[in-house]
Amino acid sequence: MERIPAEVPLRERLRVAPEVADALLAGGPLVALESTLISHGLPYPQNVAVARASEAAVRASGAIPATVAIHGGRILVGLDDAALEALATAPAGSVLKAARPSLAGALASGGWAATTVSATMIAAYAAGIRVFATGGIGGVHHGAFGSRATLDVSSDLEELARTPVAVVCAGPKAILDLPMTLEYLETRGVPVVAIGQEEVPGFYSTSSGVPAPHVVPGVAEATWLVATHLGLGLGSGILLCTPVPAAVALPLADARVAIERALAEADAAGVHGPATTPWLLARIAELTNGASIRANTALIENDARIAGLLAVALAEA
Ligand code: PSU
Ligand code: MN
Numbered sequence: 001m002e003r004i005p006a007e008v009p010l011r012e013r014l015r016v017a018p019e020v021a022d023a024l025l026a027g028g029p030l031v032a033l034e035s036t037l038i039s040h041g042l043p044y045p046q047n048v049a050v051a052r053a054s055e056a057a058v059r060a061s062g063a064i065p066a067t068v069a070i071h072g073g074r075i076l077v078g079l080d081d082a083a084l085e086a087l088a089t090a091p092a093g094s095v096l097k098a099a100r101p102s103l104a105g106a107l108a109s110g111g112w113a114a115t116t117v118s119a120t121m122i123a124a125y126a127a128g129i130r131v132f133a134t135g136g137i138g139g140v141h142h143g144a145f146g147s148r149a150t151l152d153v154s155s156d157l158e159e160l161a162r163t164p165v166a167v168v169c170a171g172p173k174a175i176l177d178l179p180m181t182l183e184y185l186e187t188r189g190v191p192v193v194a195i196g197q198e199e200v201p202g203f204y205s206t207s208s209g210v211p212a213p214h215v216v217p218g219v220a221e222a223t224w225l226v227a228t229h230l231g232l233g234l235g236s237g238i239l240l241c242t243p244v245p246a247a248v249a250l251p252l253a254d255a256r257v258a259i260e261r262a263l264a265e266a267d268a269a270g271v272h273g274p275a276t277t278p279w280l281l282a283r284i285a286e287l288t289n290g291a292s293i294r295a296n297t298a299l300i301e302n303d304a305r306i307a308g309l310l311a312v313a314l315a316e317a
Contacts, residue, residue, distance in 0.1 A: 061308025
């Protein structure tokens with residue numbers, strides 16, 4: 001494999017798939033999709049199924065999907081089916097998890113790495129893609145502040161503060177401290193918008209019990225808000241939250257029981273750092289007998305669909 005010189009800047013490391021490059025040239029609607037939820041967030045074969053279903057949902061909405069990952073020192077923007085399968089079936093530990101702080105390490109390694117929300121936002125922005133769909137963003141973990149503080153705050157939040165991309169999710173992941181995550185985003189100047197409901201969606205659950213800082217009735221109003229925010233040139237992203245489909249949503253109380261138990265077990269087991277989120281998601285899947293996986297896959301696909309509608313409306317705005 002050809003070796004990429006160390007000093008190559010980010011934009012020159014992008015390998016944009018032909019279909020994505022064509023859409024960029026034509027000013028057509030595009031949606032970036034991340035890959036950490038494939039490699040670290042969900043088990044096989046649900047992970048590859050949801051990756052394909054998300055791409056199909058973006059297309060059904062009229063936009064072009066661009067799943068982002070890292071391989072051979074390059075940032076791939078748009079993956080073919082073989083690459084999706086390779087990421088989804090890679091043995092545990094063989095695919096790195098690339099966020100802003102680990103981006104250089106992932107590129108320098110020359111191997112496969114999946115991109116988190118922060119790294120995917122960086123890639124999307126560099127490529128010229130303004131809309132991005134994920135499942136749930138990272139945020140302030142329980143115990144990040146206070147006595148025995150871990151300071152575990154996802155780099156997703158800092159990225160939202162500094163990279164002007166619209167991110168569609170089903171709320172911050174339910175394993176997080178949601179009020180603190182919202183405070184952090186407010187401090188860092190990131191609008192948080194719920195679409196079609198008063199509460200911030202609760203990731204596995206439709207609601208979270210926490211009122212949304214900003215509410216819009218539907219995608220049309222969300223489009224106007226995103227266009228206004230990005231047009232201002234403030235430099236920050238905007239977070240759009242749309243709830244998990246009701247048919248597979250976990251009742252809030254049920255989700256909380258599983259989450260509390262998983263959090264206590266993770267603490268007792270000394271799990272920390274980037275391993276925390278994948279560990280918790282996997283444990284919650286066991287504790288809910290797979291119900292969390294059904295919610296997680298459905299919400300990812302739904303976010304991709306909504307992001308596609310948003311990208312189409314933005315391209316026409
Ligand atoms: N959404 C999901 N599952 C996931 C993630 C999002 O439904 O696994 C990933 C995203 O890549 C996000 C990451 O950026 O989890 C957050 O990890 P951390 O808490 O270590 O920052
Ligand atoms: Mn962390």
